[in-house]
Amino acid sequence: MAVLATFCMNTMRPLRILALASNVLFAVYGFFGALYPVLILHLVLFPINLARLVQVQRLIRRVHTASTAGLSMDDLLPFMRRRSVRAGETVFRKGDFADSLYYVGNGTVEIKEIGKSLEAGDVFGEIGLFSPDRKRTATVTCVTDCDLHELGEAKARELYFQNPAFGFAVFRLIMTRLSADTGLYMEGREPKSTT
Numbered sequence: 001m002a003v004l005a006t007f008c009m010n011t012m013r014p015l016r017i018l019a020l021a022s023n024v025l026f027a028v029y030g031f032f033g034a035l036y037p038v039l040i041l042h043l044v045l046f047p048i049n050l051a052r053l054v055q056v057q058r059l060i061r062r063v064h065t066a067s068t069a070g071l072s073m074d075d076l077l078p079f080m081r082r083r084s085v086r087a088g089e090t091v092f093r094k095g096d097f098a099d100s101l102y103y104v105g106n107g108t109v110e111i112k113e114i115g116k117s118l119e120a121g122d123v124f125g126e127i128g129l130f131s132p133d134r135k136r137t138a139t140v141t142c143v144t145d146c147d148l149h150e151l152g153e154a155k156a157r158e159l160y161f162q163n164p165a166f167g168f169a170v171f172r173l174i175m176t177r178l179s180a181d182t183g184l185y186m187e188g189r190e191p192k193s194t195t
Helices: 002-008 012-032 034-066 073-079 126-130 151-163 164-186
Strands: 083-084 088-090 100-106 106-109 116-119 140-142 146-152
Touching: 002 012, 073 151, 083 140, 088 164, 100 126, 100 151, 106 146, 106 164, 146 151, 151 164
Parallel strands: none
Antiparallel strands: 083 146, 088 140, 100 146, 106 116, 106 140
16 A cells, blocks of 8 residues: 555655655565565665655755745855946947846946846846847946946856755846836836846
């Protein structure tokens, strides 16, 4: 019955717990029935299933922590290239190929098409970087002299897969901007997703 139940599971944690229970039942059965190959098999499988359960538990905790924790830019700065841009200079133009996302370390930039200003601590350029066509949807210029920190496409994708907190932070940022656009669209105004 325990073996049948394992085939009905659709998530890993209950599957591993049931597999452990199945190992115990089969080991007891093998011991009392003098079926030593069955006993040995399930004594070997028990620590394997236990180790896999511990791995699943750790992964669940990591994902939960990453989904609830904020992203510290201090952790990302070592992977970013510092770029000084003078007031009036363009960071990128609408239609340009998106190969980086940016963090404003100091100064103010403006998204021209919507007249929105971003200041120290803001991130921009992530939508174009992760969009299918990889095109910028707006022009960004510096209102003041700026210190920007640039994260290239290859490193951004690497961090996305290696650091769950980074992946969730980018996902959350994109969803926040798209949700704001949906709200504007529902109000009959022009959506503003950019960069």
